[in-house]
Amino acid sequence: MAVELPDYNPYDFANRRHIGPSPEEIDAMLETIGAASVDSLIDETLPPSIRQKEPLDWGEPMSERGVLDHLRATAARNKVMTSMIGQGYYGTVMPPVIQRTILENPAWYTAYTPYQPEISQGRLEALLNFQTMIADLTGLDIANASLLDEATAAAEAMAMAQRVSKSKSTAFFVDRNCHPQTISVIETRAAPLGLKVIVGDPFADLDAETVYGAIFQYPGTDGAVHDFSPLIERLHAAKAIAVMAADPLALALLKSPGEMGADIAIGSAQRFGVPMGYGGPHAAYMAVRDAWKRSMPGRLVGVTIDARGNKAYRLALQTREQHIRREKATSNICTAQVLLAVIASMYGVFHGPLGIKAIAARIHMKAARLAAGLQQLGFDVETETFFDTITVAVGDKQNVIVGAALGEKINLRRVGDDRIGISCDELTRPHVIESVWRAFGGSLKFDAVAAEPRFSEAMARTSPFMQHPVFHMNRAESEMTRYIRRLSDKDLALDRAMIPLGSCTMKLNATAEMLAISWPEFAEMHPFAPADQAEGYRFLIEDFSAKLCDITGYDAISMQPNSGAQGEYAGLMTIRAWHASRGEAERTVCLIPTSAHGTNPASAQMAGMVVVPVGTRENGDIDLDDFRAKAEKHRERLSCCMITYPSTHGVFEDTVEEVCRITHDNGGQVYLDGANLNAMVGLSRPGDIGADVSHLNLHKTFCIPHGGGGPGMGPIGVKAHLQPYLPGHPATDGRPGAVSAAPFGSASILPISWAYCLMMGGEGLTQATRIAILSANYIAARLSGAYDILYTSQQGRVAHECIVDTRPLSDSAGVSVEDVAKRLIDCGFHAPTMSWPVAGTLMIEPTESETKAEIDRFCAAMLAIRAEAQAIEDGQMHADNNPLKRAPHTIEDLVGDWDRPYGREEACFPPGAMRNAKYFAPVNRVDNVYGDRNLICSCPPMSEYLDVAE
C-alpha cells in the first residue's frame, strides 16, 4: 500500500494568516450568538437594500511567496537612480540598528496613538526626544510631534500665524523660493479660509505693513542661504508673524530661525534617516515661541507625574485636539507621523550633535567642491551662499546635461528651461560628484578640486544644540539596541495583545505585507523622479486603485491624502470645486451628525464650510426628520453632508439611502466617511448606496500599521462627475489643489495594502468583513448581561464594533469609564475607544484578526472588572481604595509597604493577565492636570534624567 502523505500546502495561509478564528472557533462563536451561519448573521445585520450585487472577484488570491515574487517584479520596474533633485527630499542613511529594531519591529510599528499614556511611555519618550531635538535645532522654545509633511506644515503655520497675529491683514506673504509643492499646498489651504497669498521675492516685494505674516524658505529651494533677520524685524514692527521653513540638517551648521527672530519654524525631518519613499511617509515638524504654544496644531508630548509622584509622559493640552473643539477646531490633524518622528529622533540619538554636525559638514563640503568644479569648468553657479544645493545657469544646454546625467544614473533638477538644480546629501559619494562634472562636460578628479565653506561666519551656527544626555549616550550599538528595546518594552502594541479600539480597526499587519517597504526600489525613489523611472509605482497605484474602485463602487481614486483627515479635506475640496464649476460657489453648508468623528467638522471648517449639526435619535441613528428639515432649510446653500457608514455607533442604518436622496434632492453631495469600511468590504459599496466621495483609511481597513500614531494613508474615491476636481499637483499634472507635498502621499507604504488585497483576494476580503462582524457580535453576546450593549439593529445585531455602557457603574460603584480602561491595562489590554461617540462608554472593535482565545481573554477581563464593580456595589470592596480606582498597578506595587484593603495578587494578576508573560505598565495612573499646569515639552533637565536612569 502506498504511503499516505498530507494533501495540504503549508504555505497556503491565504485566509488563515489574517482571519483569527479557526473554522471550529467560528462555529462556537455562532452558537454563542445564536446564529445559524455566518451568512445568516450577515443577513440579519446588513439591510438587504444596501447589499452589493456582485461578489468581489479578482481570481485566485496570491500565496505569500507568490505575492512576494509579484512585489519583487513590480519593484524591479522602478529604476533607482542617484537623485540630486532635492526640493525637500534627500538621500539619507537609516542606521541599520534603527531599521531592524524600529522600522521592522512590530513592537514599534503596531502600536496605537499614545492616548493611553500608561502603556505608551516608550514612544512618548522617543517623541519627547524628537521635540527636544527640533526645538534645539530651530532655536525655538517648543516643538510638536509631529505633522504630516513639510507643505501641510507650512499651511498649518499660515493658519496659525493668522490666529496669533495682531495684524488686521488677511494677506500672507510666501517666499517664491519655497518649494513649489509648498506654495501649491499653501494656495489650496488659503482659498477656503479667505486668506490672500502673495508670492514674491521677500527682499524685493515684501511690504510688511500689508501682511499678517510671511514664510521664508531656509535654505531656499534654489539652495540660497539668506539672513532673514532684517525682514523679520520689519514684520514684527508691523505686528506680523515670521515663519521659516527650515531644513533641520542645515541648521546644524547655520544660524537658527530662533536666532533670526522667527516666531514659527516648520520643515521636514525626512533626511534624519527616513528614506524618500517616493514622497513619504516622513515626519514634518513645527516649532514655536513659548508664547504661541497653546495655538500650535498637532500633538505635543509633555512631562507630568503619576499617582506615586514619579515622572511620566503624556500628550499635553489634549483639549486643543479636533476631537474636543469640533467646528471651532483649528486643525484636523489626527493620525500624524509618529513612527517617522521616532525614527528621526533615534537618528539624533544615534549620531548625537557632533555626528549630525559632521554629516552636515561633509554634505556641505561636497556641494562646495561640486560648485568649485563647475566654476572651473566655466559654468555660472548662481547660488553663492548655500548649504547642500546649488543652481547652475546652463543656457540652452539643459537637455544635454540632464540627459548626460541620466546616462550616469543621476537625476538632476530642471529649473525653468535654462538652469539646473543639484543637491548633495548623505549618500553623495566623491564618484557621484565626478559623474556630475562629466555630465557637464568636464573630467575633474574630486580630490584635485579645492573648496572652501560657502557661507560666511555671520551665518554660521555658534549656539549649541542637543545637549541633553540622551543625545550623548555611549555610541556602542549594544547601548542603542538596548535603549530602543527598553522603550518598546514599556509599551503595549498589537504584538502583545489585541487592541480593541472601536473605529480604529487595529487588525493584523502581516509580516509579508511589510517586507517590501524596506526594499530600495520602493524606499529610495525620489517623488519627483522622471515618470519612466517609477513604472513599478505606477503599475502598483493603478492596480490598487482599480481594486479600491471595485471595493467602493467609485470611479476614480486620488492617492494624494496622507491621512484620513486629509482625505476628508481633499474630498470636501473636490465637492467645493465641483459646485464652483457649476456656478454654485455659494453652496457651503455641510450637514454633520453630532455623533461624527471630530475630524469631520474640523475638515469642513478648513474647507470653508459652515457646519450645521444634525441630531441623532435615541437609537443612535441619524434623526431623519431633523436631517430633512435642515437640508431643506439650507437648500440654496447646501454643499454636502458628511456621514459615517456603518454609523459611528456601529450600526448599519437602513435610512442611509434616504439620507443620500435627501441630500441630492437639495443640491448637495454625499461625503461618506470610510473609516468603517472594514464592515463593508465585499458586502456593500458606498458608491452604490448613493455616496459621491469617501476617504479610505488604509491604516485601518487595509493593514498599514498605525506606527504609534502614524503613518497613514487616506486616499479618496469619487464618482465620475467629481473626478476632474480631484487634487492636482505641480509635479504631475500641474493642476492646482494639491493637499500633500507629494503627488501620491505616503506612496512607499502602499505595497502593504496592495499585498493585503492580493493575498486575500475578493473572497478573502469579504470573509474578513464577515468575521469582523461575527467577532463584534460575539463580544456583544459575551458581555451582555454584565453590561448594556448600546445601539443594535432591529434584529439585535451590531456591525463590526459594539458600544458597552459603563455609565451605570459610575452611579452604582463610583467606577468611571477611565477606571475600567486603566484596569484593563492590569489585565494586559489596551483599552477600547473611550467616551466616543458616547461619553462614558467603551467602543469595542475586535476585527477579524483576533482568535477566539484572545477575544475570550478580553471578555474574561471585562467580566472580572464588572465583578469588581459588583463587589464595590455590595460593600465588599472599599469605595475609593480598590483595584479599579488605583489601576494600573506597577512593579512598584509588588514591593515595599502595602496598606490597601485588597491584595497584591488581586492588584497585579486579574483575569486576562498572563502570569509568566505579564505586561506591567511602567507608571501608575498619569496625572493629566498636573502636566498641563506645569507644561514641560522637552526632555527634563539632566539632574532628573539621572534620577530615573535605569
Ligand SMILES: *Cc1c(COP(=O)(O)O)cnc(C)c1O
Ligand atoms: C480614524 C477616523 C478618522 C480620521 O482618520 P485619520 O487617519 O486619523 O486622520 C475619521 N473618521 C473616523 C470615523 C475615524 O475613525
